Amino acid sequence: MRIGVVGYGSGGRYFHAPFIAAARNCELSGIVARAPETIAAAKADWPNVPIFRSLAAMISAGVCDAVTVTTPPQTRRELVLEAIAAGLHVVADKPFAPDATGAIELDAAAKAKGVVLGVYHNRRYDADMQTLSQLVEAGRLGKIWSVYSRMDLDEPGSLDPGPTGGLLRDLGSHVVDQMLFLLGPVASVDAQMDFIDLPAGLTDASFNITLRHESGAHSHVSASKVNHIAAREFRAYGALGSYVSSTTDVQVQSILAGKRPIDNLAYWGFEPEANWGTLHTYAGAAQIPSAQGRYHDYYESFELAVRTGSPPPVTAEAGSRVLAVLDAARKSAKEGNSVEL
Numbered sequence: 001m002r003i004g005v006v007g008y009g010s011g012g013r014y015f016h017a018p019f020i021a022a023a024r025n026c027e028l029s030g031i032v033a034r035a036p037e038t039i040a041a042a043k044a045d046w047p048n049v050p051i052f053r054s055l056a057a058m059i060s061a062g063v064c065d066a067v068t069v070t071t072p073p074q075t076r077r078e079l080v081l082e083a084i085a086a087g088l089h090v091v092a093d094k095p096f097a098p099d100a101t102g103a104i105e106l107d108a109a110a111k112a113k114g115v116v117l118g119v120y121h122n123r124r125y126d127a128d129m130q131t132l133s134q135l136v137e138a139g140r141l142g143k144i145w146s147v148y149s150r151m152d153l154d155e156p157g158s159l160d161p162g163p164t165g166g167l168l169r170d171l172g173s174h175v176v177d178q179m180l181f182l183l184g185p186v187a188s189v190d191a192q193m194d195f196i197d198l199p200a201g202l203t204d205a206s207f208n209i210t211l212r213h214e215s216g217a218h219s220h221v222s223a224s225k226v227n228h229i230a231a232r233e234f235r236a237y238g239a240l241g242s243y244v245s246s247t248t249d250v251q252v253q254s255i256l257a258g259k260r261p262i263d264n265l266a267y268w269g270f271e272p273e274a275n276w277g278t279l280h281t282y283a284g285a286a287q288i289p290s291a292q293g294r295y296h297d298y299y300e301s302f303e304l305a306v307r308t309g310s311p312p313p314v315t316a317e318a319g320s321r322v323l324a325v326l327d328a329a330r331k332s333a334k335e336g337n338s339v340e341l
Contacts, residue, residue: 001303004030004064007071022261023299074164089116094173103320118312119319123174127293128247141238148235151223162200171223179219190338191329245277269293
């Protein structure tokens with residue numbers, strides 16, 4: 001499947017292009033970039049991939065079966081609709097719509113056109129998330145009571161400023177999706193948010209969210225980008241024990257260091273042994289080897305969905321449920337109460 005990347009900022013450059021190139025049955029077939037420095041970076045990274053100034057130009061060239069839209073959040077809706085109208089399958093970066101209502105609109109447009117629309121919640125494929133989900137699936141924690149997820153990044157400069165940006169729709173999309181993936185649908189949301197005043201407007205810069213799941217489990221997710229601390233932690237409690245991990249975001253670190261998964265797929269995405277999590281049960285404490293983190297699995301699953309008619313790895317419906325939780329979190333933080341879904 002020939003996939004074009006629309007946008008070559010940090011998302012397109014680090015989170016999409018290398019993993020499309022590494023995915024079986026997928027080819028990076030075009031890049032849309034406009035700024036001279038962005039075009040130069042794309043040409044340096046992928047000298048044999050054509051560069052286009054617009055999505056329309058890439059569509060006219062006929063080089064794509066699908067596109068990934070990874071432009072700034074406020075621009076994504078129109079580009080997703082443009083690609084759908086052209087009959088292309090679409091991977092939409094998060095947040096893939098302005099709100100849950102907008103997500104349903106995009107889903108309906110894709111279904112009417114008969115194309116596949118997927119949401120890029122790639123952090124389901126993080127090494128730490130895969131390790132925890134495998135433990136849960138194997139029943140080694142028993143019935144899950146609660147999960148605590150913390151994702152702090154020391155990246156003030158990467159915070160999307162203004163009311164259409166902010167951390168909730170950025171990292172919040174990922175950490176909430178992980179909890180829905182792990183624990184199922186949410187019944188109610190309680191949230192607190194912190195804001196900073198930037199030239200582009202008031203911007204949410206950290207959050208704490210409690211999710212009560214329909215299963216009876218509860219999850220607690222938090223994140224920040226401006227507090228000058230970097231930490232990634234999971235704590236999970238169940239009827240048979242607990243699991244604790246503190247990891248390094250190994251895939252992102254490898255990409256930023258100039259490595260690519262295609263160069264060594266067998267060894268890609270494992271946390272070093274020093275960062276393995278610990279399972280605590282009646283039998284004692286045991287280190288749990290890292291599962292492999294494989295963002296390219298997302299694209300392999302997306303290609304399979306297009307080819308066979310199976311659901312994409314993250315459906316638009318799943319994306320809309322995440323956005324519904326984020327909408328409820330913002331409402332909860334503003335009003336100071338729990339919001340039922």
